[in-house]
Amino acid sequence: TATRPTQHWLETEQRYDSGVFNKHDRVIVRGENALVWDSEGREYIDCTTGSGVASVGHCNPEVVRAIQQQAATLLTVSQLLPNDRRAEFLEVLTGLLPAALHRVFLCNSGTEAMEAAKKFAVTATGRSRFISMKRGFSGRSLGALAFTWEPKYREPFQNVIDGKNVEFVTYGDVAALEAAMDDSIAAIIMEPVQGEGGVRPADAAFVRAARELSQRHGALLILDEIQTGFGRTGKMFGMEHFGVVPDGITLAKAMAGGVPVGAFVTTPEVADKMPAGGHGGTFGGNPLAMAAGVAAMRFMQREKLAEQAAEKGEYFMRRLREIASPKIREVRGLGLMIGVELKEKSAPYIKALEEHEGVLALQATPLVVRFLPPLTISHAQIDRVVEAFARVLR
Numbered sequence: 562t563a564t565r566p567t568q569h570w571l572e573t574e575q576r577y578d579s580g581v582f583n584k585h586d587r588v589i590v591r592g593e594n595a596l597v598w599d600s601e602g603r604e605y606i607d608c609t610t611g612s613g614v615a616s617v618g619h620c621n622p623e624v625v626r627a628i629q630q631q632a633a634t635l636l637t638v639s640q641l642l643p644n645d646r647r648a649e650f651l652e653v654l655t656g657l658l659p660a661a662l663h664r665v666f667l668c669n670s671g672t673e674a675m676e677a678a679k680k681f682a683v684t685a686t687g688r689s690r691f692i693s694m695k696r697g698f699s700g701r702s703l704g705a706l707a708f709t710w711e712p713k714y715r716e717p718f719q720n721v722i723d724g725k726n727v728e729f730v731t732y733g734d735v736a737a738l739e740a741a742m743d744d745s746i747a748a749i750i751m752e753p754v755q756g757e758g759g760v761r762p763a764d765a766a767f768v769r770a771a772r773e774l775s776q777r778h779g780a781l782l783i784l785d786e787i788q789t790g791f792g793r794t795g796k797m798f799g800m801e802h803f804g805v806v807p808d809g810i811t812l813a814k815a816m817a818g819g820v821p822v823g824a825f826v827t828t829p830e831v832a833d834k835m836p837a838g839g840h841g842g843t844f845g846g847n848p849l850a851m852a853a854g855v856a857a858m859r860f861m862q863r864e865k866l867a868e869q870a871a872e873k874g875e876y877f878m879r880r881l882r883e884i885a886s887p888k889i890r891e892v893r894g895l896g897l898m899i900g901v902e903l904k905e906k907s908a909p910y911i912k913a914l915e916e917h918e919g920v921l922a923l924q925a926t927p928l929v930v931r932f933l934p935p936l937t938i939s940h941a942q943i944d945r946v947v948e949a950f951a952r953v954l955r
């Protein structure tokens with residue numbers, strides 16, 4: 562079909578969209594590795610990657626090939642019926658994790674993984690209260706939203722969230738965590754690095770205190786690795802920076818190279834407390850996502866993407882810190898999960914990067930520019946992003 566004018570795509574999406582997204586004024590139509598192109602043929606270095614999904618690069622050839630083959634073989638089958646691709650996925654995924662974490666509930670998004678984690682924590686402990694983190698983000702559904710801090714996301718729905726059962730603690734404040742903990746808590750929920758909350762790495766003492774306190778009180782420690790997982794922080798999983806093995810982790814985003822997927826991974830002790838049929842879902846573990854996931858995870862391992870992210874992240878942050886701009890308050894992050902906190906609103910600079918510099922970046926709270934590039938980004942592309950950022954800050 563002849564390509565339709567950009568205006569047609571913009572107007573059509575605007576006309577029929579629910580209105581929840583503040584739509585930009587360009588139509589992204591193609592991606593390859595660290596680059597995407599819009600319908601006018603403009604090229605961008607993509608440091609949004611669909612909010613941390615395209616870690617193995619857009620249209621990774623091995624993921625594409627796996628999708629093509631599986632699409633022509635079997636797209637969907639109930640999880641009541643075992644499938645070869647799903648078995649392979651579970652073997653590859655659990656091979657990347659600590660031995661204790663080898664029981665997996667499969668789903669299609671981070672939110673669904675958080676919802677599952679919540680239910681498994683309730684059945685494993687018989688308790689219904691949780692501790693979550695101020696500035697934490699766990700998703701938008703009413704179940705996951707209860708763990709999400711941002712009042713503008715949560716307050717409009719407060720009367721339909723069972724809000725009395727979540728206590729928010731200041732991320733990093735061991736004393737506050739200790740004071741909040743008691744034997745009524747089912748689980749402590751936290752991200753190894755807060756993403757949406759402004760790219761804030763946890764400190765090891767806090768994560769270790771959470772591990773110790775949860776054990777002391779018979780509660781679970783659940784780490785939300787939806788954004789930090791799969792090499793993003795310079796280790797395969799964020800928890801590895803802290804030498805802590807939680808009772809469960811939630812995964813999604815980059816796990817299947819761009820195909821929607823989610824998982825809650827836990828121990829047999831927790832999994833065996835969930836009654837058969839106690840949770841479920843239609844698309845979880847579908848062969849297409851499983852095939853894509855196997856290809857993506859094998860690529861990450863073979864290309865040592867976690868190590869690449871560690872080295873490139875150091876380089877990226879060092880170059881950002883060399884920008885002598887009075888507008889920068891702090892450059893922070895772990896691996897290629899990077900945030901630059903400005904002394905003023907970040908949105909205009911993100912817009913300028915997009916409009917004038919051919920760079921796509923994310924926001925994470927009003928003052929922070931968040932860079933989540935593919936882990937396959939080149940040093941030359943990192944240089945171009947840094948130089949572009951220095952220009953828009955002038």
Ligand SMILES: Cc1[nH+]cc(COP(=O)(O)O)c(CN[C@@H](CCC(=O)O)C(=O)O)c1O
Pocket residue numbers: 612670671672673675698699700701752756757785786787788813814
């Ligand atoms: C840590 C974390 N936990 C859970 C979720 C929910 O996953 P999902 O249901 O697949 O979206 C996200 C998405 N965070 C991205 C989206 C935020 C938003 O909805 O707005 C992000 O950080 O941009 C996370 O970053």
